Amino acid sequence: MRKVALLAGVILAVTAPAPPASAADGEVTFQNGGVTLHGTVVAPPGGTKLPGLVMVHGSGAHSREDYRDQAEAFARQGIATLIYDKRTEGYSQFSRSYSTLADDALAAVEALRKRPEVDPARVGVWGLSEGGWVAPLAASRSSHVAFVVTLGANGVQPARQQAWAVENQLRRLGMDGSLVRTASSTMLRQLVGGGAFPEPRYDPVPVLKSLWQPVLGLWGAKDVLTPPGEAVRIFRDSLAHHTLRVFPDAQHQLRRTTDGFDKLPGYAPGYLELVGSWVNHPPTTSSADAPPPQDRPSVAVTPLAWYEPTWLQLAVLVFLLVAFAWYPLVRRGPSARPARWLTATGLLAVLGFLVIDVVIQLGMGKGLGPVVVGRPLPWLAVQLLSLGVVAATIGTAVAWWRHRSARLGVALAGGVAFVPWAVYWGLLGL
Structure with a gap:
């Protein structure tokens, strides 16, 4: 017909x-x-x-x-x-x-x-x-x-459509794994929950x-x-x-x-x-006409859970920056090599993640550089830094147990808080 x-x-x-x-x-x-x-x-x-x-x-x-x-x-x-x-x-x-x-x-x-x-x-x-x-x-x-x-x-x-589109753009660039999940889900859900994505529902x-x-x-x-x-x-x-x-x-x-x-x-x-x-x-x-095929269906963008509000994420981010900067800025108290590693890797990991977040929001992942095993090099570097934070946190915990120093304790608190934060944002995921 x-x-x-x-x-x-x-x-x-x-x-x-x-x-x-x-x-x-x-x-x-x-x-x-x-x-x-x-x-x-x-x-x-x-x-x-x-x-x-x-x-x-x-x-x-x-x-x-x-x-x-x-x-x-x-x-x-x-x-x-x-x-x-x-x-x-x-x-x-x-x-x-x-x-x-x-x-x-x-x-x-x-x-x-x-x-x-x-x-x-x-x-x-x-x-x-x-x-x-x-x-x-x-x-x-x-x-x-x-x-x-x-x-x-x-x-x-709109939020569901955007999540589907973001994943398409990143996969086209050869990306896979935790970065794709973070950008198309966690980051977008935070934008929606924080009121930065208009008409999402x-x-x-x-x-x-x-x-x-x-x-x-x-x-x-x-x-x-x-x-x-x-x-x-x-x-x-x-x-x-x-x-x-x-x-x-x-x-x-x-x-x-x-x-x-x-x-x-x-x-x-x-x-x-x-x-x-x-x-x-x-x-x-x-x-x-018959519906055209899709590589995958879109997925609903769920509301933020009680432990995910945007204000809490911002508060954790500020705490991490303060905690990791505390050790080198405050000179009173014992020093320890693991704490120095913790503050260095912690600050680099947090600041690196913020830069990647901005690049993804502005350019849909373009500008993140070469992709290795499904990850752009900056993301891979931040993931490696995150592993370094975990190792340095363990070492700092041992040093703090020996000295019971407030200086070491603040850095240790930052390392402890970093672990669930990094898991949430995909920095410790595959």
């Missing part, structure tokens, strides 16, 4: 009048919550009663120009497309509200519906990645949204189940940021009216790719045309 439908679409595309070769732009402004947003309507010149499409951004900072090429492609197919600059007020790496972003999209929908060339009953929303959470949420709030298009949308919570399923509008969901089979197989299954099982398509050699943004990580010139063949034909003539029945 799909082959017949595609053949019919090709015939219609060949026999239909050619769309205008260029697009006309119109500047618009609209407001939400006291914030004025600016955009551009890209539409075929001279068009009337056109369907409209509001493009909702993916995560991060975006301007309207990031989506202009697609808007122009849609305009050539007879669609008036509104692209706009994403808000900066109230949106950052550590703070954002999908509810506010959805209301921004709805304000854009109302601005587009007022355009004279647009049919107000045929205006919908398009959302990429993070927009795949936001666009359905906007549609669920308004009867003025006629349809929804998503690219690389998630059926799982947003559940898209109730919103999807509430939609009455037709939904066109599109995924790249080689997506490494969104678990595509799970997303297709969740959308298929949650939506009342859906068209779900998977492009075999496409990545997260439906760009052509070889492995999901590189981005070749151009979009997946058929993507732009499919959106144009679907928006102009939404089908009345549901259909879905």
Whole structure:
């Protein structure tokens, strides 16, 4: 049936009048919550009663120009497309509200519906990645949204998606073992628990189940940021009216790719045309491609246990730094070679771990250097230092037992506290 439908679409595309070769732009402004947003309507010149499409951004900072090429492609197919600059007020790496972003999209929908060339009953929303959470949420709030298009949308919570994506990135770099587990689980759970990861528990399923509008969901089979197989299954099982398509050699943004990580010139063949034909003539029945395979399923990011709160982790970190620095700074009291080793290895291990943590958060593991037996050299070095801390702690305990010195006792306390801390963060794991 799909082959017949595609053949019919090709015939219609060949026999239909050619769309205008260029697009006309119109500047618009609209407001939400006291914030004025600016955009551009890209539409075929001279068009009337056109369907409209509001493009909702993916995560991060975006301007309207990031989506202009697609808007122009849609305009050539007879669609008036509104692209706009994403808000900066109230949106950052550590703070954002999908509810506010959805209301921004709805304000854009109302601005587009007022355009004279647009049919107000045929205006919908398009959302990429993070927009795949936001666009359905906007549609669920308004009867003025006629349809929804998503690219690389998630059926799982943001924290769960991020954990899956982080592990993909690290494994691509050849990493395995404790660092991968720490980065994709422990570090992320601490970010969520500490409030540094916005909207971590947003559940898209109730919103999807509430939609009455037709939904066109599109995924790249080689997506490494969104678990595509799970997303297709969740959308298929949650939506009342859906068209779900998977492009075999496409990545997260439906760009052509070889492995999901590189981005070749151009979009997946058929993507732009499919959106144009679907928006102009939404089908009345549901259909879905088979979910693409995933190397592994995503895993839920569990809340922090009673012994894991972020404030406690920070307190332990400060204590370790103070305890290891205490011995060389305080000269009164007996000295011992194991204590000198303990303070040196302890400080290097803790500070080295902090540097690795920052590099992982900023660059998804890039910049950590060569990988040996599944571990980048800096991580391997910190693990070896951690073993040195354990050995030096035993030696310092013997020295403290002999001298019962406060100077040695503080260093020993640091070594004792270091062991469970290092186990928790994977420094003493395989």
